[in-house]
Amino acid sequence: MCLNHDEIKQNPSHFEESQANIISSNTEFSNYKDLIADMKFFDPHIHMTSRTTDDYQALADAGVVAIIEPAFWLGQPRTGLATFKDYYSSLVGWERFRSSQFGIKHYCTIGLNSREANNEALAEQVMEILPLYLMKEGVVGVGEIGFDDQTAAEEKYYRLQLELAKEMSLPVQVHTPHRDKKKGTERSMAIALEHGIDPKMVIIDHNNEETVKSVLDQGFYAAFTIYPFTKMGNERMVEVVKQYGSERIMINSAADWGISDPLAIPKTAALMKLKGISDEDIRLVTYQNAIDAFAQSGQINVADFEEPVVIDQTQKFNGNTILRGGQQPRIDKDAIVIR
């Protein structure tokens, strides 16, 4: 839910630029996993609802141990409150279960996205149900919220949700617009401060070289989305970390239903390693800083993903399983029950 109007007919996801220059493969990283064999990663922004079990398996194989799935725009406007409810329920229910079947700890943030804030009649109803979902287990913040087109309605619901976050002592995950990014980012931060929110409780997302300094100087967390086939590729990210260090900086894939790369974090970690960034700085921007930011919700227990995870794909969620007829479930060798 993060795009230009003129791109809407094509691929309105998190991507701001034309994908005309798509290349087929990136041979430079054919063995990138060797560089990061001992590392583990936390992706604080990925929309797994839109992804496949292959993606979950690839994330697990690349060392991603935990993720946050922000509530977002699904690609077409929802027509009623019931579909918001079902979506939020899936983020705290089925999707979390699906993730667990690949040994990945799943958290989410819940919020009314900026784009659908413009449907005020529906937005009013969504505001009513948000507190119920924000209180659920594994919800680590209000998000992703903020500006898209920078309309009055977007500002109204951004402010209301900031108040909700404050009331519930939850971190805020802020989506910044791709049009007029600098202005939208400054406005998002100024409004959060106006509401008396501690900048340490706010993760400003989708930064670039133009916004990062001000975000860090004002005490906010600065998140960067690694976009394939656009300007904010991971080579630029390496330069950002070289220039600004690793404090309060985190990276994410923001992978969704558009062209995106769920492995953006492991790949960027490998590139950072190649480019001489220290293991500790890599750990901070690909793992620890996101945990520190969102653990302020009181909902993250690192033992849930730092200790060995037992995977049992015979498990069910409300009677449903990720297995299809005849498939053999994966059961870890060290599970107590033998079947």
Ligand SMILES: [Zn+2]
């Ligand atoms: Zn997103």
